[in-house]
Amino acid sequence: FDQMTGKIWFNGSLVEWADAQVHVLTHGLHYASSVFEGERAYGGEIFALREHTERLHESARILDFEIPYSVEELEAASRAVLKANNFVDAYLRPIAWRGSEMMGVSAQANTINVAIAAWQWPSYFNPEERRKGIRLDFAEYRRPDPRTAPSKSKAAGLYMICTVSKHMAEKKGYADALMLDWRGQVAETTGTNIMFVKDGVLHTPLPDCFLNGITRQAVSKLARKRGIEVIERAIMPEELGSFQEAFLCGTAAEVTPVSEIGQYKFTPGEITFSLMDDYMKLVDPSLEEKKLAAVG
Numbered sequence: 352f353d354q355m356t357g358k359i360w361f362n363g364s365l366v367e368w369a370d371a372q373v374h375v376l377t378h379g380l381h382y383a384s385s386v387f388e389g390e391r392a393y394g395g396e397i398f399a400l401r402e403h404t405e406r407l408h409e410s411a412r413i414l415d416f417e418i419p420y421s422v423e424e425l426e427a428a429s430r431a432v433l434k435a436n437n438f439v440d441a442y443l444r445p446i447a448w449r450g451s452e453m454m455g456v457s458a459q460a461n462t463i464n465v466a467i468a469a470w471q472w473p474s475y476f477n478p479e480e481r482r483k484g485i486r487l488d489f490a491e492y493r494r495p496d497p498r499t500a501p502s503k504s505k506a507a508g509l510y511m512i513c514t515v516s517k518h519m520a521e522k523k524g525y526a527d528a529l530m531l532d533w534r535g536q537v538a539e540t541t542g543t544n545i546m547f548v549k550d551g552v553l554h555t556p557l558p559d560c561f562l563n564g565i566t567r568q569a570v571s572k573l574a575r576k577r578g579i580e581v582i583e584r585a586i587m588p589e590e591l592g593s594f595q596e597a598f599l600c601g602t603a604a605e606v607t608p609v610s611e612i613g614q615y616k617f618t619p620g621e622i623t624f625s626l627m628d629d630y631m632k633l634v635d636p637s638l639e640e641k642k643l644a645a646v647g
C-alpha cells in the first residue's frame with residue numbers, strides 16, 4: 352500500500368489506518384470464517400452498492416453467521432469511509448469475520464467483526480498491457496463442486512487456490528490464470544468472470560459454481576442493449592480456439608481484454624472495446640466531464 356494513512360471503518364467507528372488491527376487468534380485467520388466484498392467508487396458514487404452489500408450479507412449467511420449491521424448501515428458506513436478519506440475514485444473493501452473469543456473449528460459464540468477500508472487502486476492490470484489484452488495461463492486448481500464448497504459465498508477461504516494460481520501464473524510471466532471448474536469446463540479467472548465473442552455473439556460460462564459477478568451481469572445487460580446476444584452455457588477449454596475475442600469482467604478489473612489463454616490467441620476487437628466504453632460510462636457518470644476537462 353502506498354497509502355497507510357486515513358480512516359478505516361471498524362466495528363461501527365472510523366479509526367486510524369494503523370489502528371485497524373485484529374488479534375493473532377482470530378477465528379477468521381485460522382479457519383477462514385471470513386467473507387468480503389470489492390467495490391469501486393467513481394465520481395464519489397459507489398457503483399452497485401446495494402448489490403454488493405446484500406451479497407456480503409448473503410455470503411455471511413452461507414458461512415452460518417449474521418452480520419450485525421443492516422444493509423443500510425453498511426451502505427452509510429461505506430459512504431462515510433469515502434468521505435473521511437476525501438476519495439472520489441476509490442476501491443472499497445468491506446470484510447466480516449469471526450473474532451477471537453474461542454479457538455477451534457466451532458466458534459458459534461465468537462463476535463462478528465466488520466470493517467470497511469478504501470484505497471486508490473486505479474488499474475487492476477497493467478494499463479499498457481490492458482488495451483492490447485492480457486495473457487492468461489491455465490490454472491492447475493479448479494473451482495470446486497458446489498457440494499464441496501460454498502461457491503455462492505464471496506468467502507476468503509475460496510480465494511486460497513486463487514492466490515496460489517495467480518502466483519504460479521505470474522511467475523511464468525502471465526497476468527493471471529484461467530480456472531476450469533470441477534467438471535473441466537471454463538469457469539473464471541482468480542478474480543474476475545470471463546466472456547468470449549464468436550461471430551458477434553457473447554458466450555460466457557454458466558455461473559453455477561462460482562460468483563455470478565455484478566460486473567458480469569451489468570456487462571450482459573449492456574451487450575443486450577446493443578442488440579448483442581448473450582449465451583450462458585458450458586464452455587469446454589478445447590473450444591477456446593473458436594472464439595475471436597475474450598475479455599474479463601470484475602469490479603477491480605472492470606472490462607479487460609484478453610490476448611492469450613495458454614495456446615489460444617485472441618484479438619481484442621469491436622465488441623470488447625464497445626463494452627469497455629459502455630461499462631465505464633455506466634459506472635462513471637462523471638466520465639464525460641473528466642474527458643472534457645482533460646482536453647480543455
Ligand code: PMP
Pocket residue numbers: 389513539540541542543544561562563564565566567600601602603
Ligand atoms: N470471480 C471472482 C473469483 C472474483 O473475485 C470476482 C470479483 N469479486 C468476480 C468473479 C467478479 O465479481 P464482481 O463483478 O461482482 O466484482
